[in-house]
Amino acid sequence: MSQALTAGPAPRARRGWRREDKLWGMFFVAPQTLGMLLFTLLPFLAAFVLAFTSWNGFGTPEWVGLENFRDQLTSPLLGRAIVNTLVIAVVTVPIGLFLAIITAVVLNKIRGRAVYMVMFFAPVVTSSVAIAMIWQQLLRQDGVVSGVLSRLFGIAPIDWLGHPWLALMAVCLVTVWSSLGLNVVIFMAGLQSISPAVLEAAAIDGAGPVRRFFKVVLPLLSPIVFYQSVIAFISSLQTFDLVFVLVHNAGPDNGTRTIVYHIYDLGFAQSQFGLSSAASIVLLALTLLITAAQFGAQKKFVHYEA
Template sequence: MSSAAVTGAEAAPPRKGWRARDRYWGMFFVAPQALGMLTFTLIPFVFAFLLAFTEWNGFGMPQIIGFDNFRDQLTSPLLGRAIINTLVIAAVTVPVGLFLSIVGAVLLNKIKGRPFYLVLFFAPVVTSSIAVALIWQQLLRPDGVISGFLTNTFGIPPIDWLGHPWLALLAVCVVTVWSSLGLNIVIFMAGLQSISPSVLEAAAIDGAGPLARFFKVILPLLSPIVFYQSVVAFISSLQTFDLVFVLVPNAGPDNGTRTIVYHIYDLGFAKSQFGLSSAASIVLLVLTLLITAMQFGAQKKFVHYEG
């Protein structure tokens, strides 16, 4: 080995020193996000978990009562109604929303002016959910645009969409699908861009029509994205709150739109029963984990990964 090579090797900084320096810089850049997660996620989660075993109204010291809060909530008709309403919202909005998003993405993918339509579909996504709820609240009034259209066109008497338990729940589902459609369409359009045109051309040459290509080629290739979006959409549906809070005040007639998160809010911030509220939040956590685990277990049957 030449002396120049030896001198260069000796002049190079030790590899361990570089690794230590990179580690410190990495910790420095990660620290703000880690502190934010610790302060606003982990510590509140631990506090809520401990609070679920106590009786506390926000003042004084919490009184430990064991599993009484869980027994109370698991036998509560209000929590049962909230779980049913939340599962109905998830069961309706997730498959309907994903199907409409895929169809919309396939149709828009063939239009030359699709950026303009994407902006229109994406507008509700960047609009405040409170503003969306207030606009739809006016549209769904008995003397609103929708009832007026049905009356003038079909002679149907004005309908109080938000005054009936199941109609109000249906209205929540419609608004939820409408407001999330744009984001899903953009994501599925990105997935369509990754599908090679030669695959679709080969299917067409083999005699596959538009429907056959959609169900036999496009959907299987988009299945990983469908799976990811279904998991995210189910979790989001289980956390429905702001829309029902504004669209249908006081959880609607006969608690027709009472969701689990609204139930948690009602117990904690309206009735100052923070122990019961924390117990209900733990029930929501367990329900979310169970549904997510079921989705991951079922994905082996319909998700097709390349390679």
């Protein structure tokens, strides 16, 4: 009986301690949860509702139904923005990932690679506005790049930022350069996780460096390649700051007008928040469509270890 009396309070104490743990857990999670609600969920819901209204930022929004979507889906500017954004994504993602993998493979075989990794990673932690302003000076018609090419090939200085197509390629160049470091670091981590025994076995079987790369290294890195491609595509679809600073807003003849800049221009430059919200929903649908296509295609090239 004495044992029963002494054993009784223990479960109550444990239950009370668990409740206290839950309260502390809720306390520490609350800031992040409130931030997500205030700065992510509520703005998304507000944009979704505004997409069906006409509102200039003042007064009461007027319900217009699907009129904003009809306007945007037939808008030449949105069509140009979608094409430009897809060009940036299609150009920068494959080139950026390929260069990152090659750079990671080279760095993985040399000493003092930590110094080079810091150099490659520096643009990642640098303000995108600062990067755009530096490259803006380099790519001017009287800048360093045009001057060097002019002296080497005897051609007239090129106005990289004054031509629609060249300006779009300049955005792609800066995007690849600024994102290379992060991809290199991630691929370096993936390379170092590959067992040397696997590579040695392939070498013993007669596989050369190139064959080992394509038949062993690349398949083992395919989950990382897939993950980085999804993230890179989403990031490319959200290109804004480089366009806004590097080529002064939408560039010549809207040659660098992206979807996010189009959303900004409608909302904050023209005060047409209904049209801006509708364009943002179009961007969301395009992002989901491309991401779903990538997940559907992963079965053909992504190899997960058993």
